[in-house]
Amino acid sequence: MSTPINLDHIRDAAERITPYAHRTPVLTCAGLDEMTNGHLFFKCENFQKVGAFKFRGACNAVFSLSDAQAAKGVATHSSGNHAAALALAARLRGISAFIVMPKTAPPVKIAAVKEYDGQITFSEATKESRDETLKAVVDKTAALYIPSYDDPRIIAGQGTAALELVEDIPDLDMVIAPVGGGGLLSGTALAVKGLSPGTQVIGAEPEGADDAWRSFQAGHLVTIDHPRTIADGLLMPLSQRTFEILRESIKGIVLVNEKAIIRAMRLVWERMKIIIEPSSAVAIAPLLEGDLDTRGLRVGVILSGGNVDLENLPWNTT
């Protein structure tokens, strides 16, 4: 399957979401530069609306719809940031958002969806129940299903973060982003390759959810049975679509272990005084642990989000 997504789609997405999304800042940190012997540029999607890059894709998808397509609202299943992102995007467009969430979703995520006027239907915490519940919701409402990552509009939207990063910071040697389902990394790779073909793109993945790494090793899409990681934004598997995009456009996948994720997260909190979620720390851990040699290099890092439960921080509970 070849990809129909290119730099023009990402530029269109950027134009489409500009009235609604933040152009997030790019921060630097002398302390982290010293530790990595590199020059790190952090694209702060933790400061994005709803606290994560997910708003970019959801916003692009919702505002891509014709009035007829949008009339009945949009629907999705998600226990995380995509749910809140779609709810907010729909509210901004003035349409309904129907969100299927597992009963086990964290209260803080449920509250976020409600805050943005998303209409929640709870399912059991299984894929079967989730899919059935979503189907029932769509059948009843005729709302349009917007997937969380396996969708060209979503991928193009997520690519706008890297588009801004490369516009702001030219001559990057490398861009690194976390990989779960691959929507963010695919969009990042397409934007970077389009604007700055000499820049390497690397995906960072937790060891406990290493389907992308395994897929790259095998040369075909591999799924794993029970992904487990503190980086709960990265539990979803690659799709055939995102795998194909990544295979054509990134340099490789680097794995990080749970302790390294927590160390990186804490270090950023302490040094940069910004709140990042574990999924963001996944992109920083390989730089700090020496798994990537960044000596003298200019490295862009996509900080994917900042939604954490402040009462259950990993250094207090492990």
Place this chain on the structure above:
Amino acid sequence: MSTPINLDHIRDAAERITPYAHRTPVLTCAGLDEMTNGHLFFKCENFQKVGAFKFRGACNAVFSLSDAQAAKGVATHSSGNHAAALALAARLRGISAFIVMPKTAPPVKIAAVKEYDGQITFSEATKESRDETLKAVVDKTAALYIPSYDDPRIIAGQGTAALELVEDIPDLDMVIAPVGGGGLLSGTALAVKGLSPGTQVIGAEPEGADDAWRSFQAGHLVTIDHPRTIADGLLMPLSQRTFEILRESIKGIVLVNEKAIIRAMRLVWERMKIIIEPSSAVAIAPLLEGDLDTRGLRVGVILSGGNVDLENLPWNTT
């Protein structure tokens, strides 16, 4: 006692520290604007070197010295951010910093001073022991004592944060800053009044350390015996100097209680995804609690710092 400090001193300080200090960003937050019905502009000194505005004053003081004055190094007593700030400023100038800290200082603060090559002498946790220890250190080393706030060079340095804020965001109706010893608030008031005379300056103070509020009520300097607040950067009393400056230049002092400080701190972490320490939250609490009417106003808020113990967050321990 009249103040010899004016806008020119603050401009000189700004020029002096520019090569070393960060020009910190000014952030906004739509969510907090909505809650306060105002337009809030947050000057992020939590992103400053050593994680607090204290670096500005210390840097200005250290680089104000003649080579002869600086030759023997500098000395101070502090259990907090001034200690780290002076140590870093001294290192940047290539001179020694002798820091007296109470044995009871938090390990994280001690580590910060050591990281910047500060030479620590421990005292007992009493004012008497602290003063005696400092005197002994100064007698022995001939280092120059740099106070943490009761000093024109320090006050002028702290004023550079507000100078930048007013340069970046004109037409502010109000600027609010926390008050402990009054160095930051004095510098803020002098900068704001100099550049933008129509802008009100307000001090925010914890109820448990309310000597500034009492002094304003009484019309003369009042001290209290056992200040207690989670905002540990605000335990020091006003000096005669800072009281005189504030009396001439600010609109008033507003008090905040401990629960409001913690609520404000947590809200900023959750909504803005930035880490602020309780002292910073003191300046935000009155806006959120409705103690100041900011409807339709453009309000600058000085976020003083972001140094917290991530293992003892107030919402987990109280």
